[in-house]
Amino acid sequence: MRTFALHTLIGLLMLFSATLIATRAHASLEVSIGYVAWTPDPGPIMSNVIPEPEDAGLQGAQLAIVDNNSTGRFLKHNYQLQVASASELDATLDAARALHAEGVRLFVTNLPAAPLQQLAGEFSDSLLFNAGSYDDGLRSQSCLPNVLHTLPSRAMLTDALAQFLAVRKQTRWLLISGSTEDDLAYAEAVKRSAKRFGHRIVAEKQWSFDTDLRRAAQAEVPLFTQTREYDVVIVADERGDFGEYIPYNTWYPRPVAGTQGLTPVGWHKTVETYGAAQLQKRFEDQAGRWMNSLDFAAWLGVRSIGAAVTTLKHADVDEIRALSLSDRLPLDGFKGRRLSYRTWNGQLRQPIPVVHPRALVTNSPQEGYLHPVTDLDTLGFDQPESQCDLLAGR
Amino acid sequence: MKTSFLKTGLLTGALLLGGFSLNALAETAYVTNEKDNTVSVIDLTKMEVVDTIDVGMRPRGVLLSSDNKLLYICASDSDRVQVIDLETRQIIKELPSGADPEQFALHPNDRWLYISNEDDALVTVIDVKTNEVLAQIDVGVEPEGMAVSYDGKWAVNTSETSNMLHWIDTSTNELVDNTLVDQRPRHVEFTKDSKILWASAEIGGTVHVVDVDSKQIQHTINFAIKGIHPDRVQPVGVKLSSDGKYAFVALGPANHVAVVDAQTYEVLDYILVGRRVWHMSFNTDESLLLTTNGVSGDVTVIDVASLKPIKSIKVGRYPWGVVVTP
Numbered sequence: 001m002r003t004f005a006l007h008t009l010i011g012l013l014m015l016f017s018a019t020l021i022a023t024r025a026h027a028s029l030e031v032s033i034g035y036v037a038w039t040p041d042p043g044p045i046m047s048n049v050i051p052e053p054e055d056a057g058l059q060g061a062q063l064a065i066v067d068n069n070s071t072g073r074f075l076k077h078n079y080q081l082q083v084a085s086a087s088e089l090d091a092t093l094d095a096a097r098a099l100h101a102e103g104v105r106l107f108v109t110n111l112p113a114a115p116l117q118q119l120a121g122e123f124s125d126s127l128l129f130n131a132g133s134y135d136d137g138l139r140s141q142s143c144l145p146n147v148l149h150t151l152p153s154r155a156m157l158t159d160a161l162a163q164f165l166a167v168r169k170q171t172r173w174l175l176i177s178g179s180t181e182d183d184l185a186y187a188e189a190v191k192r193s194a195k196r197f198g199h200r201i202v203a204e205k206q207w208s209f210d211t212d213l214r215r216a217a218q219a220e221v222p223l224f225t226q227t228r229e230y231d232v233v234i235v236a237d238e239r240g241d242f243g244e245y246i247p248y249n250t251w252y253p254r255p256v257a258g259t260q261g262l263t264p265v266g267w268h269k270t271v272e273t274y275g276a277a278q279l280q281k282r283f284e285d286q287a288g289r290w291m292n293s294l295d296f297a298a299w300l301g302v303r304s305i306g307a308a309v310t311t312l313k314h315a316d317v318d319e320i321r322a323l324s325l326s327d328r329l330p331l332d333g334f335k336g337r338r339l340s341y342r343t344w345n346g347q348l349r350q351p352i353p354v355v356h357p358r359a360l361v362t363n364s365p366q367e368g369y370l371h372p373v374t375d376l377d378t379l380g381f382d383q384p385e386s387q388c389d390l391l392a393g394r
Numbered sequence: 395m396k397t398s399f400l401k402t403g404l405l406t407g408a409l410l411l412g413g414f415s416l417n418a419l420a421e422t423a424y425v426t427n428e429k430d431n432t433v434s435v436i437d438l439t440k441m442e443v444v445d446t447i448d449v450g451m452r453p454r455g456v457l458l459s460s461d462n463k464l465l466y467i468c469a470s471d472s473d474r475v476q477v478i479d480l481e482t483r484q485i486i487k488e489l490p491s492g493a494d495p496e497q498f499a500l501h502p503n504d505r506w507l508y509i510s511n512e513d514d515a516l517v518t519v520i521d522v523k524t525n526e527v528l529a530q531i532d533v534g535v536e537p538e539g540m541a542v543s544y545d546g547k548w549a550v551n552t553s554e555t556s557n558m559l560h561w562i563d564t565s566t567n568e569l570v571d572n573t574l575v576d577q578r579p580r581h582v583e584f585t586k587d588s589k590i591l592w593a594s595a596e597i598g599g600t601v602h603v604v605d606v607d608s609k610q611i612q613h614t615i616n617f618a619i620k621g622i623h624p625d626r627v628q629p630v631g632v633k634l635s636s637d638g639k640y641a642f643v644a645l646g647p648a649n650h651v652a653v654v655d656a657q658t659y660e661v662l663d664y665i666l667v668g669r670r671v672w673h674m675s676f677n678t679d680e681s682l683l684l685t686t687n688g689v690s691g692d693v694t695v696i697d698v699a700s701l702k703p704i705k706s707i708k709v710g711r712y713p714w715g716v717v718v719t720p
Binding site for chain 2: 067070071074075275278281282310330331332336337338374375
């Protein structure tokens with residue numbers, strides 16, 4: 001008898017708390033976003049005079065949470081960021097798994113391609129925004145169904161540069177690359193873009209010298225760049241090992257572009273039009289430094305979730321994914337254009353600023369590069385060039 | 395002889411006075427130049443710039459007192475609102491606007507000024523007579539457009555990044571409702587009867603017609619200009635003719651002003667103007683419409699009867715807003 005009474009009491013209590021939860025869920029919505037970040041050690045770098053910020057990406061995600069919440073408070077939506085980050089990759093992934101175990105299903109990642117692919121496989125019930133890998137394979141072959149990419153691919157960057165150089169009629173290129181996997185991937189993207197936009201690579205060289213260029217650039221680089229005549233030197237040196245020492249030291253007095261010199265980027269301090277000045281100011285007030293491409297990509301990832309939740313009024317992962325892959329996601333990225341995700345590979349379409357360290361030189365796509373759907377798809381892997389089709393079943 | 399001399403003197407004086415008042419009577423347009431820190435003064439009879447007034451940094455929003463004697467300017471980067479006496483063309487007062495004022499609207503009581511503070515996600519309300527800050531109201535990210543209804547009941551602010559219209563009850567200065575709209579709402583304009591609110595969405599590429607009572611979107615207007623990519627059609631300024639016939643919508647980098655039938659919401663025409671058209675103003679009898687064209691640095695004058703542009707007037711760098719006095 002007593003047991004029965006106890007059971008009834010427990011049952012009533014459970015019913016009561018269930019009602020309580022239901023009422024609360026109606027009153028307000030909590031949206032947890034996991035931010036997973038790990039950056040591999042780039043190894044010894046020669047031109048390491050100006051260091052990159054260590055919190056690149058994280059600051060962008062944090063600002064987007066503030067932005068999401070200032071919209072969310074009118075709708076009783078509350079966003080919070082949970083960070084999984086460690087100096088070792090395994091510890092980072094374990095921290096991400098712990099978030100997943102707690103119920104987090106929306107992630108923004110600042111990871112290289114391989115660990116991103118691993119996490120995407122493990123978290124098949126989650127949606128991940130890639131804000132850390134430029135890898136072309138992710139956009140053309142791997143086709144992860146639950147990953148959207150806010151960071152531009154290498155192909156988008158080099159296409160943006162190739163279009164501008166075509167407009168300037170600088171069509172003969174000397175390609176110099178470093179020896180890391182990333183450098184070779186960038187060099188591959190450069191070759192693809194050259195072919196796509198009618199450029200000719202007159203010579204290709206790999207940098208393998210181990211001299212200290214801070215002292216010897218003036219002596220080494222002219223000889224190294226003494227090849228058939230070129231209009232421009234394209235550098236593929238993503239970690240910035242030797243590339244900073246190429247401008248002004250080339251055999252022919254020609255501009256330098258690529259990873260150094262004239263650089264295609266996702267974001268830069270000198271982007272200020274279309275309301276970007278406001279975003280830059282908010283970011284600088286928060287972070288005490290300039291916003292870079294990784295910050296911007298992470299910001300876009302968290303903002304994409306915010307835009308979707310605001311529209312849907314709930315945080316269902318499948319519906320956020322479906323809305324993101326439609327043309328109805330109301331996402332603004334201060335680039336003067338409506339931004340949307342490509343339905344075949346989940347890549348965010350976006351104009352690419354082409355900059356030198358202290359000024360915006362141009363924005364690609366360049367005028368005159370036409371496309372049957374949108375000129376933004378002249379940058380990166382267009383539908384016929386990609387094996388992916390994220391809309392085809394899941 | 396003496397009398398006649400006196401008479402002549404009086405006559406000359408009267409003529410001189412007459413001359414002055416005639417000058418003052420010519421319709422005058424005032425244009426804020428965002429990247430020149432000036433206001434261009436345009437004589438609308440001559441259709442040319444006759445004076446330039448130095449103001450604070452990055453002047454954007456501009457409006458007139460109801461008696462047309464005072465010009466209010468948002469000097470955004472100076473973090474203040476400046477008040478210019480139009481008779482002397484001197485800055486006579488600076489108001490504590492809060493940081494980065496962009497757009498503002500004056501209540502019909504001619505005292506309460508509603509200012510959007512773009513960097514702080516605030517709307518600041520100040521009393522322009524006493525210079526007192528009456529309220530600061532939290533709104534969404536990057537507040538931009540600002541309008542007060544003609545009946546004085548509602549102040550509406552748009553937040554560009556939150557994509558909302560925020561409805562502020564002017565009797566309490568509290569935010570009481572929000573309407574979700576398309577991306578980057580830029581500008582709001584009430585109809586004269588205060589029953590309908592027009593709201594432009596820059597990146598959404600649309601203009602919403604919102605019912606004031608229900609705060610619901612009644613109608614959404616889309617634009618399509620032959621030869622211009624839809625992404626470049628970015629509605630910003632909206633101007634409604636008093637006769638209820640037309641709504642004019644400035645389409646930013648599409649370099650056109652759309653003419654909309656204000657009753658049926660049908661787009662009637664697109665008028666080619668200068669580059670990156672931002673805001674607009676009618677002259678007094680609404681026979682002319684002036685547009686500010688930021689990139690080309692000029693003002694286009696449109697003849698409203700024929701819906702044709704009739705003149706471009708070079709002003710300062712990045713003209714932002716314009717108002718006209720009789």
